[in-house]
Amino acid sequence: MATVSFAGTTRYYAGNPVPAVDGLDLEVADGEFLVLVGPSGCGKSTTLRMLAGLEGVDGGTIHIGERDVTDLPPKERDIAMVFQNYALYPHMTVGENIGFHLKIAKMAKSERESRVREAAALLGLTDYLDRKPAKLSGGQRQRVAMGRAIVRSPQVFCMDEPLSNLDAKLRVQTRTQIASLQRRLGVTTIYVTHDQVEAMTMGDRVAVLKDGLLQQCDTPIGLFGKPANLFVAGFIGSPAMNLIVGTVSGESAEVDGSAIPLTPAQRAALTSEAVVVGVRPEGWEIKAPGDGIPATVEVVEELGSDQYLYCSTSTSRVSVDGGAPEPIAVRAPGMSPWQRGEKLGLVPVPGAVHLFDAATGARLPD
Amino acid sequence: MTSTVDERLGGPVRKPPRKPKPAPTARGFSPLRALGMAVVWLFTALNVLVLYWLVMAAFKSPIEIFTKPFALPSYWIERGQAFRNLAYAWNNAGFGRAFVITVVLVAVSSVAIVLLAAPAAYALTRLGVRGANGLTNFVAIGMGIPFQTVVIPLFIGMAELDLTNNLFGLFLIYVALSLPFTVFLLTGFFRSLPDELEEAAAIDGASPARTFFTIMLPLARGGLITALILNAIGLWNETLLSIVFLNENANFTLARALFAFNSAASYQSEYGGLVAGVAIVVLPMLVLYVLLARRIITGLTLGAGK
Ligand SMILES: Nc1ncnc2c1ncn2[C@@H]1O[C@H](COP(=O)(O)OP(=O)(O)OP(=O)(O)O)[C@@H](O)[C@H]1O
Numbered sequence A: 001m002a003t004v005s006f007a008g009t010t011r012y013y014a015g016n017p018v019p020a021v022d023g024l025d026l027e028v029a030d031g032e033f034l035v036l037v038g039p040s041g042c043g044k045s046t047t048l049r050m051l052a053g054l055e056g057v058d059g060g061t062i063h064i065g066e067r068d069v070t071d072l073p074p075k076e077r078d079i080a081m082v083f084q085n086y087a088l089y090p091h092m093t094v095g096e097n098i099g100f101h102l103k104i105a106k107m108a109k110s111e112r113e114s115r116v117r118e119a120a121a122l123l124g125l126t127d128y129l130d131r132k133p134a135k136l137s138g139g140q141r142q143r144v145a146m147g148r149a150i151v152r153s154p155q156v157f158c159m160d161e162p163l164s165n166l167d168a169k170l171r172v173q174t175r176t177q178i179a180s181l182q183r184r185l186g187v188t189t190i191y192v193t194h195d196q197v198e199a200m201t202m203g204d205r206v207a208v209l210k211d212g213l214l215q216q217c218d219t220p221i222g223l224f225g226k227p228a229n230l231f232v233a234g235f236i237g238s239p240a241m242n243l244i245v246g247t248v249s250g251e252s253a254e255v256d257g258s259a260i261p262l263t264p265a266q267r268a269a270l271t272s273e274a275v276v277v278g279v280r281p282e283g284w285e286i287k288a289p290g291d292g293i294p295a296t297v298e299v300v301e302e303l304g305s306d307q308y309l310y311c312s313t314s315t316s317r318v319s320v321d322g323g324a325p326e327p328i329a330v331r332a333p334g335m336s337p338w339q340r341g342e343k344l345g346l347v348p349v350p351g352a353v354h355l356f357d358a359a360t361g362a363r364l365p366d
Numbered sequence B: 001m002t003s004t005v006d007e008r009l010g011g012p013v014r015k016p017p018r019k020p021k022p023a024p025t026a027r028g029f030s031p032l033r034a035l036g037m038a039v040v041w042l043f044t045a046l047n048v049l050v051l052y053w054l055v056m057a058a059f060k061s062p063i064e065i066f067t068k069p070f071a072l073p074s075y076w077i078e079r080g081q082a083f084r085n086l087a088y089a090w091n092n093a094g095f096g097r098a099f100v101i102t103v104v105l106v107a108v109s110s111v112a113i114v115l116l117a118a119p120a121a122y123a124l125t126r127l128g129v130r131g132a133n134g135l136t137n138f139v140a141i142g143m144g145i146p147f148q149t150v151v152i153p154l155f156i157g158m159a160e161l162d163l164t165n166n167l168f169g170l171f172l173i174y175v176a177l178s179l180p181f182t183v184f185l186l187t188g189f190f191r192s193l194p195d196e197l198e199e200a201a202a203i204d205g206a207s208p209a210r211t212f213f214t215i216m217l218p219l220a221r222g223g224l225i226t227a228l229i230l231n232a233i234g235l236w237n238e239t240l241l242s243i244v245f246l247n248e249n250a251n252f253t254l255a256r257a258l259f260a261f262n263s264a265a266s267y268q269s270e271y272g273g274l275v276a277g278v279a280i281v282v283l284p285m286l287v288l289y290v291l292l293a294r295r296i297i298t299g300l301t302l303g304a305g306k
């Protein structure tokens, strides 16, 4: 077990002047479960593959524990990896797949077999040890891939979207299994996903990447409660945070007639008159029309325990992923009597407002 | 849910249609399809006819061959000597020894070709060797050179080395001339194997050599077998080089022996024996091909996906 640290780690791909991962600084504590999350193409896999030694490092360093592994080949790094497509050896049985590393490491056959059986028992694969991967279900294959990683007791686990080939229900089950297994084994783990729910439920800390740049690395609560910039604010949370453009007038920000107070520190930090007000769906108070921001219910999404109202307003909004801004999402108690077309007023709950500088995207001091 | 299951179990047994309905696109008459079918069937019929003629003629007397080319054989059968032609060819053409030589030469050459071509193809596609694409194309150029054009320089070169009229010399030539095609065929296979397996093996600590032998080779088995069979068939039938390079009966391969037998048998008007000789040379490969056709075809198209 060991810490992992990236220092200024940079990766360019041939023919592309923009680095896929740009000056990544990240410290992962011993035994920590760190999730790398971000939209497609942001450099998550590249980061993981650099750590595994499958991709060269063009700048900066990577350390595992005290060792500088930047230029070491994969086999000298003592890491195990779970691939998205599992990459099981199709001509080997489950047992041989799990024991392949031990065999290469020249471990005695009896010890190897007992280690394999132990790992298989841990993952409920004992009955399948003699089968070929082709005759397993997706979930079982996923567990074999896990088995191949845990049997080595490596210093670091790397996992690249290991659940993305499973159906929704199995994914939720396996998610908790992996998380609890990792806590039990205490092996430092870097886990890549593009699913922010997976990230928030599994990770001790979550690192958000965008275009090869680290946006924020924090606990799920920290990320959710204090997003460092507009991108993180819009990326984490489902439905996403509503990001509304306001203008500074005097001591407060003006949004469609409603005033949101700004502290002197916030006003000092602003680089322009434009401010973005972020309110999560659960951060709204629903009032009678005429109070707060006037809105019209467009869609009612009933989930039983909660209800989400998607409302149109005359405010202008920011879209993080570049698409058309979505309607404002508002959470109401489940089974509320709201109907399409109804008018209401929205007032942010005090303390549920996130403020960002519209020009830089950075969070304003609280 | 349960009610449907019960209904199905208790209800009358449903019979699937005898022939599943084709997709709408495949239905209806298409002139191209009709033409294609006609050509395919014509080609097949022609081949079957030639094969039929060959097998029948191997049991006929010369007169029967020329007067009743498509009738069933009768002359030798009536005389109780049905296999007389085959025996004649076998005894007079020196096929016994040639058969052993050919089997050994073809087997050893095919295996050697694949043993050399597989690592080469692996290195060209998988190891990220600098200039691998150019090298692959360079190897492929070898396929474009008809070997007939290099026979004479080859002969002169081999004579310098004292390797003419020598089975080892022929073995070298066979291997050298078959490598371009085989390397090219196998690069297709290795290219179609997923990258992740190699990466997984690297992380498991396997060296490139070990990865090649324990992961890639077993996975490319289909391709290797295809390459082996195609080479075996090609070399079995190879005549020109064996005529040029072998001139002593003791060294003759089947095709070479057949060529020598051809002049002798036609001089004596032993056409039945001659055809029987051809049949002895051709049929083993035909049987091999029929047995392995499915395997070869999947092998040839495997690299085409992805
Ligand atoms: N082999 C490669 N050659 C060139 N460019 C590459 C290569 N692999 C990745 N890239 C580029 O590098 C960037 C980061 O890719 P990466 O695979 O790390 O993304 P990712 O975050 O894992 O995305 P996803 O969620 O889709 O898997 C992308 O813009 C991608 O196009």
Ligand SMILES: [Mg+2]
Pocket: A044, A045, A046, A160
């Ligand atoms: Mg990826």
